Amino acid sequence: MVFPFERLRERLLTAGVSSRHVRRYMAELADHFDDLEAEARAAGHPKPSVSALERIGRPDDLAQAMIDRPQLKAWTARAPWAVFLLGPPLLLAVIDLVSILVMVLIVKTVGPQPGQIAPGWLVSLAGAVNFFHVYAMPLLLGQIIAIVAMRQRMRPLWPLIGLVAICLITSLNYLHVDVPLAQGQHGEISLGASAGRWTVFRVAINLALTLPLYFAWRRWQPVFAR
Amino acid sequence: MPSRETNPSFMSGVPELLLLRLLQDNEMYGYELVQAVQEQTGSAITLGEGVIYPVLHALERDGALTSRRKTVNGRSRVYYRLTELGSQRFADLKGNWSRITNAVSSVLKGAEHGFSV
Numbered sequence: 001m002v003f004p005f006e007r008l009r010e011r012l013l014t015a016g017v018s019s020r021h022v023r024r025y026m027a028e029l030a031d032h033f034d035d036l037e038a039e040a041r042a043a044g045h046p047k048p049s050v051s052a053l054e055r056i057g058r059p060d061d062l063a064q065a066m067i068d069r070p071q072l073k074a075w076t077a078r079a080p081w082a083v084f085l086l087g088p089p090l091l092l093a094v095i096d097l098v099s100i101l102v103m104v105l106i107v108k109t110v111g112p113q114p115g116q117i118a119p120g121w122l123v124s125l126a127g128a129v130n131f132f133h134v135y136a137m138p139l140l141l142g143q144i145i146a147i148v149a150m151r152q153r154m155r156p157l158w159p160l161i162g163l164v165a166i167c168l169i170t171s172l173n174y175l176h177v178d179v180p181l182a183q184g185q186h187g188e189i190s191l192g193a194s195a196g197r198w199t200v201f202r203v204a205i206n207l208a209l210t211l212p213l214y215f216a217w218r219r220w221q222p223v224f225a226r
Numbered sequence: 227m228p229s230r231e232t233n234p235s236f237m238s239g240v241p242e243l244l245l246l247r248l249l250q251d252n253e254m255y256g257y258e259l260v261q262a263v264q265e266q267t268g269s270a271i272t273l274g275e276g277v278i279y280p281v282l283h284a285l286e287r288d289g290a291l292t293s294r295r296k297t298v299n300g301r302s303r304v305y306y307r308l309t310e311l312g313s314q315r316f317a318d319l320k321g322n323w324s325r326i327t328n329a330v331s332s333v334l335k336g337a338e339h340g341f342s343v
Binding site for chain 1: 255256257260274275276277279280281283284287288301303304
């Protein structure tokens, strides 16, 4: 018999139990169910799977036992404001910092040599960092928000607040890298926040890119999860 | 679906005590633990078998247990083991349990022999 507690998984995730604990609980229950079935079969029980179901417990009890334990709740349930409002900007700050450190390290180690100009790939790399920061960052952070929300079967309120916030922040925030083209020249890395007439347009573009992906994720999840 | 009768709510905390005790000797997995509880209590204590796992997860989350996946006879299972913190927690729970059972016993003995004020 197929392990019959698929709906339990959805119920636990919707109730805010951490997906890590839910995954392991399901695996352990499935193993336990197999053991009980084997035991009933060996004892000559006419319906081993019925006996196993009876012994493993009612789905309501199995769900409640997990939901009642606050230690097993996901951060998305304990503090959604932290996950969706503080988490993405913090991640953005870390990515900015790492990008700057990596670029400085690369320029210092393999930058322009005496009498030579900067290699073409270095200029391209700086361009890629700039492009990534402007166009790909909102998508990346938006996808992370969407995946975290879907994994935990969250209602759309907090994920949408997070998505709007991150679209706004990534539209205001900028990181621009100019590598030195020859030895002795200065490169420049600028990081900051600014608003201009293009900001509203950028916010709109970012929202247009991230929101449909989030709603597509929601649509693709199993029907009973919604 | 019919369900086996398990022990009532005053048993809350007992599964934790029993699991910590059983895991003092060996690392064990869920089904093994349920079997051991039934065997060692002469089936006087019957746990809803599936609900043992939330107790184990919570104990692990509190640092009283650690777990690892181990494959035995071709089957992968999650084995639990007691930590230092778990031993301490067991000692505390055991002490509390002894105090309560002694107190209840003395009340019951008093009731048998008649209370005096």
